[in-house]
Each structure stands twice: as structure tokens, then as C-alpha cells.
Amino acid sequence: MKALHGGLAAIFLLVSPLTQASDLQEQLTSLFAQRLAGFSDEVVVNIRTPKNLLPACEQPALSVIGSAKLWGNLNVLANCAGAKRYLQVNVQATGNYVVAAQSVARGSVLQPGSVALKRGRLDQLPPRTMLDITQAQDAVSLRDLAPGQPVQLSMLRQAWRVKAGQRVQVVASGEGFSVNGEGQALNNAAVAQNARVRMASGQIVSGTVDSDGNILINL
Structure with a gap:
């Protein structure tokens, strides 16, 4: 009987880390599926960290660290009540x-x-x-x-919305007022980019190109 109990205990010790790793992989997959929503509808996460270095708790707090990448080889911080483990994972999307x-x-x-x-x-x-x-x-x-x-x-x-040398309308606005003027663009610029304009007075101003090709200045 003692031998039987010892055998069961040994089997449990072998299975427990595997179960823990499986649960952690599911949690990581859920984390990256949420992170990649709108980009990918099929996410696979492979844990590269050895099993003996995985976090000890069942529900660690997970966060991606040190990378702006969405997929590929990434590092994940696993926090178990203050005990931190750094995991290496590969994310396929x-x-x-x-x-x-x-x-x-x-x-x-x-x-x-x-x-x-x-x-x-x-x-x-x-x-x-x-x-x-x-x-x-x-x-x-x-x-x-x-x-x-x-x-x-x-x-x-x-595509350039404004080209250098083009005559453009400059709209300067602030709280309760708006002033229009005409000038000459000094550089090429697309919508939402910055354009410099020489006004009729010789003054050079800078503003953002809108979809109509006007140069908007917020004062």
C-alpha cells in the first residue's frame, strides 16, 4: 500500500507542473488575443522559459514588458503576490x-x-x-x-495636399475668434502634416494641413 501511495505521489508531482504550464499557456494566449484584437483572430503562444522557472502561483498577474512589438519573441512579467518571474514567449499571430x-x-x-x-x-x-x-x-x-x-x-x-509655392489659406483661431489670410506654402505636406507659409507681410507661420488644403493654426 505504501508503495502504491508513493507511486501516486510521484505521478502527481510529474503531472502538476505540466498542468500548471498548460494553464499558464492558456492565460498567455488570452492575454495576447486581447492585445491583438482587431489585428489577429488566431493567436498561438509558445512558452520558451524552462518549466522549473515558471511562476509558482496558479493565476499570476501578466504584463508585456520592454517591447512595442505585437508578436514574435517577447518578454512577459508574471507577478505572484510580489514574486516576479520574467517569461520568454513566442507569439504567432x-x-x-x-x-x-x-x-x-x-x-x-x-x-x-x-x-x-x-x-x-x-x-x-x-x-x-x-x-x-x-x-x-x-x-x-x-x-x-x-x-x-x-x-x-x-x-x-x-499624397501631397499642399505643395511648395502653392497659394494657401491660413486660418488662425483661438478662444472666441478666427482670422483668415493668404500666403505661399514653403514645403510639401500631406493632410495632418506641418506646413510653413510665408504671409503677404513676409512673416513665416507654421500650421497643420486640413483635408481642404487650408493651414490651421491654433492660438
Whole structure:
């Protein structure tokens, strides 16, 4: 009987860490599924930390540390009532990303048919691959793109809403007042970017480009 009890105890000691690791993996998967909501609908988390270094409690407080990355190799802080463990995990995420739907020449303005969404592993894509297809609307390609190629944010720029030398309206506003004037843009700028303007008086002012091409200054 003692031998039987000893055998059961040994089995329990072997199974308990495995069960604990399984529960921790489920908690990590839930954490990253929430973190990646809107980007990925399929998340797999693999724990790279050895089992003997995992947190001792069943429900540690988990938080991602030291990285702005959403997937790939990441560090997670597990806090068990003040006892901290740092975990290494690998996060695999599947979702939609933007690819070139056809050949695009450098300097071309992207049209609706220029890009498309493709589903795949986001963690295996080049850095800063575009996930929101609306970001490509009316953008200008800074390089040649091949069909099926993932589109990185660094490959595009927004179309200029204001160009250097263009006559623009400047709207300066503050609490209870608004003043309009005309000037000449000194630099190219897209919507929401900063533009410098030389006014008729020779004064140079700076403001934000709106969707109508006006330069807005908040006083």
C-alpha cells in the first residue's frame, strides 16, 4: 500500500507542473488575443522559459514588458503576490495584411485595385507591414512593387495636399475668434502634416494641413 501511495505521489508531482504550464499557456494566449484584437483572430503562444522557472502561483498577474512589438519573441512579467518571474514567449499571430495586387511603379498614386488584403502569419512578415488597407488610399509608392508583395509603411507616402509655392489659406483661431489670410506654402505636406507659409507681410507661420488644403493654426 505504501508503495502504491508513493507511486501516486510521484505521478502527481510529474503531472502538476505540466498542468500548471498548460494553464499558464492558456492565460498567455488570452492575454495576447486581447492585445491583438482587431489585428489577429488566431493567436498561438509558445512558452520558451524552462518549466522549473515558471511562476509558482496558479493565476499570476501578466504584463508585456520592454517591447512595442505585437508578436514574435517577447518578454512577459508574471507577478505572484510580489514574486516576479520574467517569461520568454513566442507569439504567432494570423490575420490580414496588405499586399500589392498588381505591379506598381515607383512614384505612382495607388488606386483601389493596386492593393489587396491577404491572410497569413503576421509574425513572419517584414517590419511595419501595412495591416489597414485604408492607409494605402491615394498614397504614393516610393519604390516598385511586385504583385503579392507585402506593403510596408516605409514604401509609401501620403499624397501631397499642399505643395511648395502653392497659394494657401491660413486660418488662425483661438478662444472666441478666427482670422483668415493668404500666403505661399514653403514645403510639401500631406493632410495632418506641418506646413510653413510665408504671409503677404513676409512673416513665416507654421500650421497643420486640413483635408481642404487650408493651414490651421491654433492660438
